Amino acid sequence: MGNPLTPAGRRYLARFFPAMFSYVVVLLASLWFIETYHPKGPLLWVLGVAPAIPVIAVIAVMGLYMMEETDEFLRTVLVQSMLWGIGVTLALCTAWGFLENVGVIPHFPLYLVFAVFCGAFGLAQPFVRRRYQ
Amino acid sequence: MKNRLKVLRAERDWSQADLAERLEVSRQTVNALETGKYDPSLPLAFKIARLFGQSIETIFQDEA
Numbered sequence: 001m002g003n004p005l006t007p008a009g010r011r012y013l014a015r016f017f018p019a020m021f022s023y024v025v026v027l028l029a030s031l032w033f034i035e036t037y038h039p040k041g042p043l044l045w046v047l048g049v050a051p052a053i054p055v056i057a058v059i060a061v062m063g064l065y066m067m068e069e070t071d072e073f074l075r076t077v078l079v080q081s082m083l084w085g086i087g088v089t090l091a092l093c094t095a096w097g098f099l100e101n102v103g104v105i106p107h108f109p110l111y112l113v114f115a116v117f118c119g120a121f122g123l124a125q126p127f128v129r130r131r132y133q
Numbered sequence: 134m135k136n137r138l139k140v141l142r143a144e145r146d147w148s149q150a151d152l153a154e155r156l157e158v159s160r161q162t163v164n165a166l167e168t169g170k171y172d173p174s175l176p177l178a179f180k181i182a183r184l185f186g187q188s189i190e191t192i193f194q195d196e197a
Contacts, residue, residue: 071162073162
C-alpha cells in the first residue's frame, strides 16, 4: 500500500488532530462546569454551545482540505465519498425521525449527526476507490 | 477511456511512482488512469501528452 500524503493531506492532519483534541477538552470542561456550578442564563448558553465550536472547526478543516487538495483523482474520490456520506446521513436521519415520531424508537440527539456523516463518508471511501481499480 | 499510459511508461522503464512524480500527481492517480476507469482533466491530459511528446489522441483512444 503506502500512500504518501499530499501536502494538502499533511496540512489536513495537522489541523484535524488539534481540533479533535480541543473538542475533547472543551466538551469535558463544559460538562464539568455545568455539573459543578449549575450556571443559568447566558453563561449556560455559552457553555452549552462551546463543544460545537471545535466540531464546526473540524467541518471547516474538511472543507479546506477539499479546496486545497490539488490531486484531481483524490479530489474525485473525496467528493463522491462525501456525497455518499451526505445521502446516507440524510436518509438515516429522515427515517429515524419518522420512526421517532410514531414512538417506536428513542430520540436521536442531533449533535451526533456529524458523527454519522463522518462514519458514512469514511465507509464510502474504499468502495468509491474500488470503482477505479 | 482506453489509453497507452502503461506501455509508454514501460518503454521508459518508469514505475508508477516515477510517472506520478513527473506529472506532479499521486501514485493513486496514475494507477486509476492506467486502469482506464478514471479520465484525466484536460490540463492533466495535456501534461501527459507533453511529457511523452505525443498528441493526446495517440495516448487516449476515444472508443466505446
